[in-house]
Amino acid sequence: MSDYRVLPGPEHFLPPAAASMGIRLPNPGEAHINGVIAPEEKAYEEAARQFLMAKVPTIFPGPLVLWAWNEKAAKKATAVRHLFNTLKECVQPGQSPMLIPMPDYRPKYPKINPEVEINPNHPNLTIWHNKIDCCMFIGVHCHQANLSLKIIRGGTSCYTIAMCAQAGHEDAMLSFRDASVDKIMRLAETVKRLKGTVQPRLATAKSGASN
């Protein structure tokens, strides 16, 4: 097993892809936390704990759930909205959950507006601008998610979670695989269950996830 661990950065001017450091994706029924394969149950707890600890916990929904291009996508979008609402209900004063879309992957000129969107070609701008210290990707095509996750790990201290509909993401600090409506709802339930049991990082939070 690799000694490398996928941890919040800023890691390096150009951090390696976690897969090239020997990190392997989970099999069905599993997740990974910091690059170590873990039972999915443990990942729900850790993801909820990270959300509840963060000063600006943020969900980044991508095109696969932003557009109602099939019935499943529409249901997932409703579940994501439910997770966000749950997060808002469960955080303490001073914590500011956000829902910022990744509507597309186009390079933007002269630059994106980091208040309203995140873009995989410079995701660090949105993280820095909003001082996001924990985020979850969902509905982002895997290739674009991996680019973003690695750039975020390279240049920010943001904790990253991937709720992936396919095989998962080594470049996130925590990754689920085979994401479904049930899994999103289960994460929301876990956040609700842990409400009030997790100490937010408010006192120690730096200026978001700066470099």
Added chain:
Amino acid sequence: MADIKSIIGTQNKKGQTYTDTWKMMNEAPRTPSFYTGSEVIKEAIRRASCDVMIAYPITPQSEAAALIGELFAEGYIGDYFRGESEFAVMSQCAGAAFGGARVFTTTAGPGTMRAMENFPMWAGARLPIQMIVTCRGINSPLSIQPDTLEIAYLLSTGMLVWHAETAQDFFDWILKGYMVSEEPDVHLPLALCCDGFFVTHTKDVVNLTPADMCLPPYDPYRSPVPCMDMECPPVRMMRDPFVMKSNYISYATHASWQQEIWAAIERSRKHSIHWLNGLIDTENTDADIMIVASGTAVSQGREAIRLLEDEGVRCGLVKVKTLRPWPEEEIREATKNAKHIFVPEFNVTGWLAKEIKATIPNHERVHAGPHVCGGMTMPPEIIVSEIKTTLGMKSFSLAGRGS
């Protein structure tokens, strides 16, 4: 598109049954058939549920392109046409794959080199195209005889690169190759190479799966990048093509993009092991002398081992099946007991020996050779001679064989 699992058991327009690939490859009855390698390619594609095949007809290494034209005429391929050049073919393959088709093509030698610009583009665009490379000489004076030098150029393109030894490998790996390269965490093109003429033009007994079974169709909606379905909203974001504005993205993105391609090759390791039963095959790994080879050099190495056994010299063998992903740990483990490692190759530069030297400890154990190139055959006796000479045993010169 319907879920793939719901398609299993249904029939395509030719009456073939979409079959679970693991069952088709490992449990279905096999029929021994006496075919050339080119005919075997045709038979594999008959069962591959390919949507599009594009070819440029300057590949005398293989008749596969023409034979697959027959498949199109019979209705087994969705579309089939000739490109204006090898470069055009590979660009057209990209277009078809961008649109969500399962794509197949074949090339060789100078054709591979002419089309080279497309291969890193395929990988960067995450297009799971399968390309058969029936290796031939690439240099001037032109040769249509086998030579594996072009593989050296493919190794750094970001494609998966496998090297088949036999026509049986070819048949099985064409079908299994789609399963690996279409995994969403891999989703890369595959260059499935063989030594032209030796594999493509000689006949061999190949065990074929039933012709009324075929692979499940490709599901482009599992792709890690959006496929170009102009009817469905996720693609409309591509109205400003990425390539047109790539100068507006950060260099960190360009770098991360390349890293992601090589990460995907790493991810293919797990799937390749599953489908190919390991990235290498081994024999006698406790021997002091090992032959490590890929392609038909494996067959010649196997025969050399038999000849050496007759003389009381015990020798082991490593057959390298995948070059990308590179079986680093497997080769290190298989050669850990070896005092001498011989790497016979059908090319002048010895790219496989260089890869192995960069992989194992105490690489002075690696003897890069024997080499032949330009279409020469590699008699097992010259491998025997190389080994015996290194061991200080008397060996007769084979220099007169070519006269």
